[in-house]
Amino acid sequence: MKIKIDSLDNIHAAAKEFLQNMGDGKVFAFYGKMGAGKTTFVKAICEELGVEDVITSPTFALVNEYTAGNGDSIYHFDFYRIKKIEEVYDMGYEDYFYSGNLCFLEWPELIEDLLPEDCTKVTITVEEDGSRSVEF
Numbered sequence: 001m002k003i004k005i006d007s008l009d010n011i012h013a014a015a016k017e018f019l020q021n022m023g024d025g026k027v028f029a030f031y032g033k034m035g036a037g038k039t040t041f042v043k044a045i046c047e048e049l050g051v052e053d054v055i056t057s058p059t060f061a062l063v064n065e066y067t068a069g070n071g072d073s074i075y076h077f078d079f080y081r082i083k084k085i086e087e088v089y090d091m092g093y094e095d096y097f098y099s100g101n102l103c104f105l106e107w108p109e110l111i112e113d114l115l116p117e118d119c120t121k122v123t124i125t126v127e128e129d130g131s132r133s134v135e136f
């Protein structure tokens with residue numbers, strides 16, 4: 001499936017379309033170069049799910065926890081800054097990935113071996129005209 005995001009103006013429409021087509025999986029790995037728009041798209045998805053917390057890429061911890069409109073937790077990871085895989089073991093990643101709650105991961109390539117088998121891979125690409133394509 002491929003969703004086109006022409007500009008930031010239709011990012012919420014794109015997030016809605018993603019939510020309608022994302023399936024039953026819980027763990028979503030967002031691939032894409034620096035500046036591709038991973039954080040921006042995760043933020044839009046979380047907003048569509050009714051999250052009212054401030055949504056930013058986790059900076060100090062590896063994970064931010066938000067509360068969706070239905071009361072469920074959502075986990076937002078950014079592995080960009082990890083130096084050793086031990087950091088991911090130490091945070092207890094399995095408790096999150098297998099919690100049954102939605103998990104959105106940025107820079108999953110840095111923990112590729114730890115991704116659950118049923119993880120959905122989502123790739124964001126910047127097109128020549130600056131629009132984004134989201135493939136999953």
Ligand SMILES: Nc1ncnc2c1ncn2[C@@H]1O[C@H](COP(=O)(O)OP(=O)(O)OP(=O)(O)O)[C@@H](O)[C@H]1O
Nearest residue numbers: 005006007008033034035036037038039040041132
């Ligand atoms: N769909 C879009 N259309 C136009 N601009 C966008 C879109 N998505 C993101 N941007 C812009 O691109 C920039 C980078 O976005 P963002 O921080 O989400 O990227 P990222 O992939 O998370 O980067 P990093 O890996 O560095 O965290 C921001 O200025 C954002 O406003």
